[in-house]
Amino acid sequence: MARTDSNADGDNPYLRNPPTDFEPVAELTEDAAREQVELLRAAIREHDRRYYVENDPLIADRTYDALFARLQELEDAFDCSHPDSPTRSVGGEPIEAFDTVEHVAPMLSIDQSGEDADVREFADRVRREVGDVDYVCEPKFDGVSMEFVYENGSLERAVTRGDGREGDDVTRNARTIGSVPQTLHGDHPDFLAVRGEVYMPKDAFQAYNRERIERGEEPFANPRNATAGTIRQLDPAVVAERPLEVFYFDVLEASDLADSHREELERFPEWGLRVTDHVDVVDDIEDAIDYRDRMLEARDDLNYEIDGTVIKVDDRDAREKLGRTARHDRYAFAYKFPARAEVTPIVDVAVQVGRTGRLTPVALLEPVDVGGVTVSRASLHNPEEIAEKNVNIGDTVRVQRAGDVIPYVEEVVEKGNEGHYELPDHCPVCDSAVERDGPMAFCTGGLxxxxxxxxxxxxxxxxxxxxxxxxxxxxxxxxxxxxxxxxxxxxxxxxxxxxxxxxxxxxxxxxxxxxxxxxxxxxxxxxxxxxxxxxxxxxxxxxxxxxxxxxxxxxxxxxxxxxxxxxxxxxxxxxxxxxxxxxxxxxxxxxxxxxxxEHVSPQESDLESSGDALEGLTVVFTGSLEGVTRGEAQETVETHGANTTSSVSGNTDYLVVGENPGQTKQDDAEANDVSIVDEDEFRELLAEQGIELE
Missing domain, CATH: 1.10.150.20 (5' to 3' exonuclease, C-terminal subdomain)
Incomplete structure (x- = not known):
């Protein structure tokens, strides 16, 4: 076993009641600065462990921020940054692409079912092959599974699951996640590859989605999609801004393996690896089924998404005897929850501001299955309808999809709060006053x-x-x-x-x-x-x-x-x-x-019909034309009976290509077998009908 310079050093002044009134950097010698850097790094690692793993911080957030800022200041001033430094969690320069990396050990899937009969059949097979065993029961996290590899206690790489054999190297992004230790604590193995689940907490997901909606951006469908989209960002600074966390739940490979899975999970917090506190060890499959039922009841109270429980054989020798198939390990089984269907609680309400200033309230939901589609938001339409349905944050509601597309709140199934939601008096984006116009509400801020x-x-x-x-x-x-x-x-x-x-x-x-x-x-x-x-x-x-x-x-x-x-x-x-x-x-x-x-001169209109010589033709223009604007060209052909559209389809007759044309329209024209002509050719076509393009 190896031991890192964990923060057990009682002489570290930045652990308990740390000073935040630092001497000026200019007055420090390089040796003194580097000594302070090492103390700060050790202390911050310990504070991270106490915050993320133990949930028992030693210092206030503001004090932590001061220590972190001091470390950044010293590393910049004395050019002594290091890949394992906690400051690497703030991101870095964007990368062009991810490298593909082979896993230390296969990251296989888990056989699963939502039927208790299948769970009992799994237990019967285990008993036939290895006898009576204990099972470790854990939540089945609904996030993004990843491999984390530590060498001599330092994070070497983090890799997405990919196809189970190899995945994307997202180490720089993983370093930005607060619950991913850059350096292990305590007596850790020299080599350790662990499997973890990266996820976005439900409260952070709803807050993040609310911000996206209010910015006019498309919200994520569920926390898993948000996590997957974040971890593969090419810019680590973007990842650092998003609220991701990690639970660790398995050893893939190690230089020192424990005899049982429960022992591994017990060691994880000692090394700074965060685990869920909802783990149980049972000696009977019926108890494992009861555990799943308890977790199903507790599901909505957790601050992370789970979609079932995982039942694992505890003993490592028994695991090896059970072996694996090409797709999954035979020592584990996932007992899935039924999908949430139509009925779900409203967690929050975001207010979206439209182009005309109209305020549209959007219910942010616990993700729910509606017609086979996961829904995490639903329209509340307007204040009048909210009042009529008596909808409020905390209520459990029934969600439907209009025309199988737009989700909306149909009715309140169970009240969680008195009264109904009231729109704000001021715009959530610009803080301008909100005015009502019948059932609608509008921001008065304009452009x-x-x-x-x-x-x-x-x-x-x-x-x-x-x-x-x-x-x-x-x-x-x-x-x-x-x-x-x-x-x-x-x-x-x-x-x-x-x-x-x-x-x-x-x-x-x-x-x-x-x-x-x-x-x-x-x-x-x-x-x-x-x-x-x-x-x-x-x-x-x-x-x-x-x-x-x-x-x-x-x-x-x-x-x-x-x-x-x-x-x-x-x-x-x-x-x-x-x-x-x-x-x-x-x-x-x-x-x-x-x-x-000051920049635009709208042209005088002359929309009187000049005949129907071009009736039935549909024309699309792309690029700039010579001697005439594209809008004038459209107006000319329309006055002679043609239709003009902005996109190419199978109904288009001609795509007229000018200078610096858009490639998309040309690709669409080729795909739809549409005639592509340049400006001179089009002018000749018009001239045949006695029409001059001007």
Missing amino acids: ACDAQLRRSIEYYASDDGLDLEGLGEKSVRQLVDAGLLDFVSDLYELESEELTELEGWGETSAENLLSEIESAREPPLSDFLSALGIPHVGPTTARELAREFGTFEAFRETAEDDPERLEGVDDVGETVAAQLHEFFASEANADAVDDLL
Whole structure:
């Protein structure tokens, strides 16, 4: 057995009641600094063990943070960082890809069933082959299984399960998880490979999902998906920001093996490896079945997801005699829980802010099976419906899926709290006041609200807006988070150098996007009106408004000063007219539009029909055209009876390719056997019908 420099040293001043008033770094000699670094590392490792493994911290969080910050400061100042240092838990430089690594020992699956008859059959086989045995009963964690390899007490690598024989080396990501010790404690084996389950605690998962929803991002379906998506991030700094934990539950290989599984689990905490406290040892399979039933009842009270229990033969010699199949170890059996079906508690409510400022409450649920799909959120629609159904956080509800797609809360099955959930008085994103409009609630922040800003930019660039290829939800979020877009008008001030500094952007993709944006400086009036994202004003209504007023100035003046006149326009009624007036009455919206007009010149509309020479044709444009904007080209062919769309399908007749075209549309055209023509060829096709593209 080897022994590390565990934190048993009573002379370490940073263990109990540590000082946090440190002398200036400039006054330290290098020897004194390195000595302090070693003491801090040892102390922080012990504090990590006491916090994560023993659940019995010695110091307050604020004091821990001060020690950690001091260690970082010294390592930076004296260039003495080390792979095993606790400071490595804050992440590092992104990597390009993961290496594939062979496991020390196969990480096989477990035979499983939800029927007690199958569990008894497993026990009968064990008895026939090795006689009477004790069983260790453990929760079956619903996370991501990984191999952790320690050599001489130091974490050498962490590898995902993969195919059971080899997996991805995610060591740099694993180092960011607080409950993964960089160095083992106590009398540990010289070599140790253990199996652990990485997971996201349920409360942290719900809080993280709530943040994602309020940022306008798609939430994770369940904690396991969140964990799997996190552990394979290429940027360790991203992993460090997400709340992951680990339970260790098996030895894969060691230089010093215990005689039984229970002994291994007892040693784990001594080495700093965290184990669940819900482990039981039984000598009869009926007791193992009872254990599973108890865990099923306790399931909702745990702060981590389990989907059953695992029953393992305790004695290691008996395990070896039982052997393994190509797929699973024969000494263990998983007794699965039935899937949660339709009825589940509401853990929290997140409020999502839409493009128009509408607040939509979303119930965050304990993951539940609805029609074969795991659901962890459901729509609550609006405050009026919440009150009608008397829904609140803590209530147990029945969840259904509308049209087999959108989950919603159908009814309250059991009240957990009095009364019903009330929407906040202020926007959760920008803290602007919330106003009610009948059954709906709206943030009054307008485009000054980050959530509305992101969605407004997304909509401005979408198919119903100016169709800026290469500017979708992910790229918009990236540009906003990087501080490059504070207003929609900032799109027109982007520079190639700024884009290429971002992850995933190269010179070609940057230039393609800038070309798309440049081609949108003189959009047709109808496209510009639709792109503004005014409530209830989509492409059809925008076209009618453009046809009626001809110029943006005439339309805006009417919307601001004479909204009743708008009601006479086709597809515009009293409600839409009121929305148009309110949009321009908002100072934030008016300023945003003025900023846009400094970069954009909406073209005067001429939507009168010029005949039906192109009737029945569907045309898609990509890239920039010479001597005419893409919007003007669309308007020309539409006035002659053709349809234009922003995406290619089997119904498309022509894809017109200009300069710097998008590759996606060309790929779709080839896949759908759509004719691809360049600008000159298309002009010739139009000329045959007596049409000039201008």
